[in-house]
Amino acid sequence: MVPRYARPAMTALWEPEAKYRIWFEIEAHATQKLADLGVVPDSAAKALWDWWVTEPKIDVAAIDAKEAVLKHDVIAFLDWVAEQVGPEARFMHQGMTSSDVLDTTLAVQLARSADILLEDLDQLLAAIKKRAEEHKYTPTIGRSHGIHAEPVTFGLKLAQAYAEFSRNRERLVAARREIATCAVSGAVGTFANIDPQVEEHVAERLGLAAEPVSTQVIPRDRHAMFFSVLAVIAGSIERVAVEVRHLQRTEVLEAEEYFAPGQKGSSAMPHKRNPILTENLTGQARMIRGYAMPALENVALWHERDISHSSVERFIGPDATITLDFALARLTGVIDKLLVYPERMQANMDRMGGLIHSQRVLLALTQAGITRDDAYRLVQRNAMKVWESDGRTSLLELLKADQEVTAALSEEQLEEKFDLAYHFKHVDTIFARVFT
Secondary structure, X not given: OOHHHOOHHHHHHOOHHHHHHHHHHHHHHHHHHHHHOOOXXXXXXXXXXXXXXOOOOOOHHHHHHHHHHHOOHHHHHHHHHHHHHOHHHHHOOOOOOHHHHHHXXXXXXXXXXXXXXXXXXXXXXHHHHHHHHHOOOOEXXXXXXXXXXXXXXXXXXXXXXXXXXXXXXXXXXXXXHHHOEEOOOOHHHOOOOOOHHHHHHHXXXXXXXXXXXXXXXXXXXXXXXXXXXXXXXXXXXXXXXXXXXXXXXXXXXXXXXXXXXXXOOOOOOOOOOOOHHHHHHHHHHHHHHHOHHHHHHOOOOOOOOXXXXXXXXXXXXXXXXXXXXXXXXXXXXXXXXXEEOHHHHHHHHHOOOOHHHHHHXXXXXXXXXXXXXXXXXXXXXXXXXXXXXXXXXXXXXXXXXXXXXHOOOOHHHHHHOOOHHHHHOOHHHHHHHHHO
C-alpha cells in the first residue's frame, strides 16, 4: 500500500489492530456458542466479552513480539489475549484451526471493502449521469481506429461509461456475496471437534454465510472471482482515463482535466497542462489488474490446504482494494470537473470537409438503384480527394460535381444527407435504455 494513493476509510480496514479486533470477535462469538451448547463454561464467554466491552487497545507491538518467537501469528494473538483475560481464555479456539480465524477475517475485510467500493461506484455513477445529461446533445465525432468515423454526442460517450460502471456495480455486488463466507470447521474442515452450529452462529454475527465445504480453508475460487471483478473495474477506469487523455491532446483538445489555479504542468515548460490524473489512473489500473493473476493462481492449493495463498493475499487484499478505492474517487473527481469544449468538437468534425457523412450518401445511392460496389466506388473516389486535400475541399461540392452521382441523386437529396441532426434521432432511446 502506497500512502500517496490511499484513503483513510479503506486503509483502516487493513490496519493490524482492525484485523486483530475481527480475530477476537470470531473467537468470542465461537466461544459464546460453545458455551450455549454446553461445551465450555458460560464463564469463559462472559470473561471474553467483559474484557471486550472495555474497548481495550490492541497492543500490536506486543503481539508481533510474541510472533517473532512463536513464528505463528494466531497463537501469538491467543497468548496475548489470554494474558489480558485470564484463565477463562483457555477455552478460546476450542476445536478451531488457524484458517478458521484467518479466512473468516479476510472474508469480513473483503466484504467491508466491497461496501466502500460500492459507495465509490455510486458516487462515480452519479457524476457520470450528471455530465451525460449536460452533454446529451453536444455533437462530437466518433472515432474508430483513432480516425473520424461518424458523429455521436459527448453525452453518448458518457452514457456508455455509465452503462459499463453499472455492470461493474452488479458484478461487485455478486462478488461481495460470493466472498462473504465464514469457515469455522476445524482441521481439514470436518467439524470433528466443533459443532457446525458454531460456524453458523459466527457467520450470522459477522454478516457472512456459512461456507458449505471449507476443507480447512475457504475455497480460493471465491477470492479469484473477487479480485477478477476488481480487475475488470480497473479496466473500465482505464478505458475512460484513456479517452480523456486522447481528448486532451493538443491536436484534439475537445475535453481536458480541470487545471487548478496555481497548478503547474511542467518543471521546464510553463505552458504545459498535462492529463496527470488520468495518466495516474492508467498506471493504477495496471496494478489492480496485476493482482488478479495471483488470485487465480491461488485456487490450486495442495489437498485440503496449504499456505501458498497466504503471503499473496497479505499483498493483494489491502493493495487492490485500497488502490481501487482511490482510483474510483479520483475518476469521480475527473468527471465532475472535466472541462468540455463543444466548439472545438464542432470544429474538429468540420475540418475534414464532410467526410463523416459518406455512409449516408453510399446508402442513398444504393436505394436509388446503384449497386453497392459502384456506390462505394463513387463515394470513395470523391472522399479520397477530400482526404488528400486535408479537408480543404468539400465532399458535398465534389459529389454535386460528379455526374454519375447526380444522375442518381439531386443536389437537394445530397444536401439532406449532410444533416448533422440525423445522427442524433435515437439519442433519447439510448438514454432511456441506460438511465431507466
